[in-house]
Amino acid sequence: MTILHIDSSISGEQSASRAITRSIVDQLRIADGGGDVIIRDLVSAPLPHLTLDAFADTSVLDEFLDADTVVIGAPMYNFTLPSQLKAWLDRILVAGKTFRYTENGPEGLAGGKRVIVALARGGFYDQGSPAAALEHLESYLRGVFGFIGIEPEFVAADGLAIGPEQREQSIKQALGQTTRLAA
Template identity: 65%
Template sequence: MTILRLDSSITGEHSVSRTLTNAITAQLTAANPGEKLVVRDLVAAPLAHLTLPEFADTSVIDEFLAADTIVIGAPMYNFSVPSQLKAWIDRIAVAGKTFQYTAEGPVGLVGDKRVIVALSRGGFYGPGSPAESFEHLKTYLSTVFGFLGVAPEFVHADGIAVGPEQRAAAIASGLEEVVALAA
C-alpha cells in the first residue's frame, strides 16, 4: 500500500494545511505499519505549467496511479487552489487514463483510491456564510476528483486569517476532523 502526500502551501512551517497533512499521514501510517509514504512538495519542487512537452512526461500520473491513498494539502489562494496544485491536477486528469468520454458522458476511471484533502481557508466560506459564493476550493476539488471517479474526503481549518484565537481554534477543529477519519 502506498500513500502519496502532496503539499502546496507556500508558507512552509507556518502552513495550516501542512499541519493537517502531517497529522493525516501520521495517523494513516500508525494505523497501517509498513505503508510506503511518498511525499511531493509542490512548492519546493514545483511542476511547470502544462505544455505539450510537459504533457508527454508521465511520471506524475504514474505516481498518482500507483498510490492507494492520496493526501492533499490545499490552502485557498484567491478563492481557489494554488497554481502549484493546479499544475499537478493538469498532469493527472488525462483522458483514457483517469477518465474517459462515452456516449453517455464522462466516466471516471480512478474509483479505487482514497483521497483526503486538508483545506485551509483564511475566512469562512461554508454554507450560509456571506462569502459562500466565493468558495471555489472545495467545490473545484470535489468536481475534479468526482470527474475522475473518486469522492474525496475533506478536513477543514477555516477562518485562519481572522485572528490568532480563531487560527488556533481552526487548527484544533481540523485536527479533530483528522482523528474522526479513522472512526
C-alpha cells in the same frame, strides 16, 4: 499501502494545511502499521505550467495511479487552489487514463483510490454565508476528483485569518478530525 503526500502551501512551518496533512499521514500509518509514503512538495519542487510536450512525461500521473491513498494540502489562495496544485492536477486529468468520454457522457477511471484533502482557508465559506459564492477551492476539488471517479474526503481549518484565537481553535479542531479519518 502506498500514501502519496502532496503539499502546496507557500508558508513552510507556519502552514496550517501542512500541519494537517502531516497529521493525516501519521495517523494513517499508525492505523495501517506502516506503509510507504511518497512526498511531493509542489513548492520546493514546483511543476511547470502545462505544455503539450509535458504530456509525454507520465511520471506524475503514474505516481498518482500507483498510490492507494492520496493526502493533499490545499490552502485557499485568491478564492481557489494554489497554481502549484493546479499544475499537478493538469498532469492527473488525462483522457483515456483517469477519465474517458462515452456515449453516456464522461466516465471516471480512477475510482477505488482514497483522496483526503486538508483545506486551509482564511475566511468562512459555509453555504448561505456572504462569501459562499467565492468558494472555488473545495467545490472545484470535489468536482475534478468526482470527474475521475473519486469522492474526496475533506478536513477543513477555516477562519484562519480572523484572529489568533480562531486560528488556534480551527487548527486544533481539524487536527482532531485526523484521528477519525484514520479509524
